[in-house]
Amino acid sequence: MRHTTLIAAVLVMGSIFTACTKKEDRPDLEDGKSTVINDLEGDIGASMADGIDGKVKRPFKDWYFNFKKKEKITDTVENARTLNWDIGFTGVYNSMVVINNGTDRKSPGYGGPGKGMIISVNLPYKLVAEAPSAEEMKNNNLSFVGWDKYPQPYNAGWYFYDLKTHISIPVKSRTFILLTAEGKYAKLELLNIYKGNPAVVSDLHWPAPYFTFRYFVQEDGSRNLKTNE
Amino acid sequence: MKLKTNKFLYLALGLSLLVLSCSKGSEPAPEEKPGKGEPAKEVTTGIYTVVNISLDTATNGSSTAKTFYYSLETNRIVPEAERQTANWDIAFLGTYNSSLSANNGSAQYSVGYGGPGRGGLYLVQNEAIDAQYYDKANKKIKSIPSRGLFDQAFNAVTTAVGDDQYLTNGFVQLDHFQGSEDGWAWYDFYGELFPDAPGDTKQHVAYALPRPILVRTAKGNYAKVVIYSLYKDAPENPTRSNKPGFINFKFAIQKNGSKDLNIK
Numbered sequence: 001m002r003h004t005t006l007i008a009a010v011l012v013m014g015s016i017f018t019a020c021t022k023k024e025d026r027p028d029l030e031d032g033k034s035t036v037i038n039d040l041e042g043d044i045g046a047s048m049a050d051g052i053d054g055k056v057k058r059p060f061k062d063w064y065f066n067f068k069k070k071e072k073i074t075d076t077v078e079n080a081r082t083l084n085w086d087i088g089f090t091g092v093y094n095s096m097v098v099i100n101n102g103t104d105r106k107s108p109g110y111g112g113p114g115k116g117m118i119i120s121v122n123l124p125y126k127l128v129a130e131a132p133s134a135e136e137m138k139n140n141n142l143s144f145v146g147w148d149k150y151p152q153p154y155n156a157g158w159y160f161y162d163l164k165t166h167i168s169i170p171v172k173s174r175t176f177i178l179l180t181a182e183g184k185y186a187k188l189e190l191l192n193i194y195k196g197n198p199a200v201v202s203d204l205h206w207p208a209p210y211f212t213f214r215y216f217v218q219e220d221g222s223r224n225l226k227t228n229e
Numbered sequence: 230m231k232l233k234t235n236k237f238l239y240l241a242l243g244l245s246l247l248v249l250s251c252s253k254g255s256e257p258a259p260e261e262k263p264g265k266g267e268p269a270k271e272v273t274t275g276i277y278t279v280v281n282i283s284l285d286t287a288t289n290g291s292s293t294a295k296t297f298y299y300s301l302e303t304n305r306i307v308p309e310a311e312r313q314t315a316n317w318d319i320a321f322l323g324t325y326n327s328s329l330s331a332n333n334g335s336a337q338y339s340v341g342y343g344g345p346g347r348g349g350l351y352l353v354q355n356e357a358i359d360a361q362y363y364d365k366a367n368k369k370i371k372s373i374p375s376r377g378l379f380d381q382a383f384n385a386v387t388t389a390v391g392d393d394q395y396l397t398n399g400f401v402q403l404d405h406f407q408g409s410e411d412g413w414a415w416y417d418f419y420g421e422l423f424p425d426a427p428g429d430t431k432q433h434v435a436y437a438l439p440r441p442i443l444v445r446t447a448k449g450n451y452a453k454v455v456i457y458s459l460y461k462d463a464p465e466n467p468t469r470s471n472k473p474g475f476i477n478f479k480f481a482i483q484k485n486g487s488k489d490l491n492i493k
Contacts, residue, residue: 091407144408151409152399153338
């Protein structure tokens with residue numbers, strides 16, 4: 001994991017300097033408390049674009065992520081109904097992020113011990129200081145976050161998808177408050193699906209899906225989600 | 230070259246089907262443009278076929294597709310300016326105009342929110358018919374449903390469901406795509422149904438399903454709708470090159486206010 005992150009980071013730097021047409025300052029994601037995951041490789045073997053080397057016409061393979069271990073889990077069959085994962089990356093381009101909940105039919109963890117939930121708040125990550133009550137989490141639970149306002153107008157997502165350009169644009173200043181598989185409060189910011197976390201993508205063939213995201217899990221069981229500026 | 234032949238074949242098939250289905254409806258819909266002068270005339274109880282109603286032909290599948298408003302009561306497209314009136318019954322919006330909203334003034338997420346509409350939608354799933362083309366376990370189609378199934382499913386609906394069962398605060402959608410539930414069309418994002426098709430010809434293709442949609446109109450009448458296609462000329466086996474943004478459907482409307490949809 002550490003190695004891949006390092007390699008990814010090097011690649012990121014490379015691609016930023018070589019490929020970005022517009023140089024833009026990206027704010028530093030590190031705040032000393034949160035975990036930042038850069039360019040975590042999704043299922044890059046699948047693509048809807050035919051004729052791209054090494055890609056075949058097949059659905060993207062789902063995978064999971066464990067917050068504590070900072071680890072990607074690809075064996076979904078073995079792990080779906082366990083506490084080994086907190087969020088799953090599913091669907092087209094692995095872009096639909098799901099939680100691990102044993103009683104939620106929409107969760108791959110259905111039937112297992114998971115206690116996961118997810119809600120959306122329209123606030124920048126650093127300003128999200130406290131999670132709402134368990135009751136409120138339950139009432140506003142989205143089960144998954146993906147394409148904004150899809151499938152229903154009340155489904156808050158983490159990106160806009162333009163079917164004309166096939167480019168997904170992350171929703172700014174939106175943070176997700178979660179319950180992890182074990183039922184601990186956490187906050188999550190999903191930043192990009194494109195390699196290098198570029199500020200603007202105009203090229204449909206920009207390498208994807210590579211996920212950049214950051215999160216903070218409150219291990220003491222409280223609702224305090226304060227991180228540093 | 231081979232591709233071209235196929236395209237023509239589909240086109241020819243599509244055209245002959247259209248002719249067939251037109252003759253079934255009691256009144257083929259005139260192609261009206263939104264906002265054109267004449268006062269709207271209410272239809273009578275009966276079956277109507279709508280062919281190639283042009284929704285959003287300019288955007289070609291953009292998520293910013295323009296919303297279109299259709300009135301079953303008057304069998305025509307209604308201009309955007311009348312969104313907050315009871316003059317329309319179904320809004321087509323979103324990707325390929327594939328999301329359907331009822332006209333309900335009191336539902337926050339209805340396209341008709343704030344208006345006088347009392348509408349609702351209900352997707353009908355007929356298990357016996359679904360079994361013929363749909364893989365329930367994997368939530369995808371096994372084969373393209375034949376046009377006969379659409380008419381069978383349509384005819385099998387003889388009454389509207391109870392008033393508490395209609396969806397008002399949300400859309401009837403694509404079937405199991407990115408978090409959606411059971412829907413009226415199956416979107417083959419990857420081209421899985423035709424893995425040997427050349428290039429991207431069968432990717433990003435939406436297949437309508439023989440699942441009728443019950444509509445409570447804005448004014449509170451009941452209707453049933455079956456959508457054949459959202460492509461121009463309603464090809465039975467559409468490809469990427471077919472033009473989306475044209476809706477083809479059949480509907481029956483009951484104008485006496487009852488739930489009787491056994492309309493011939």
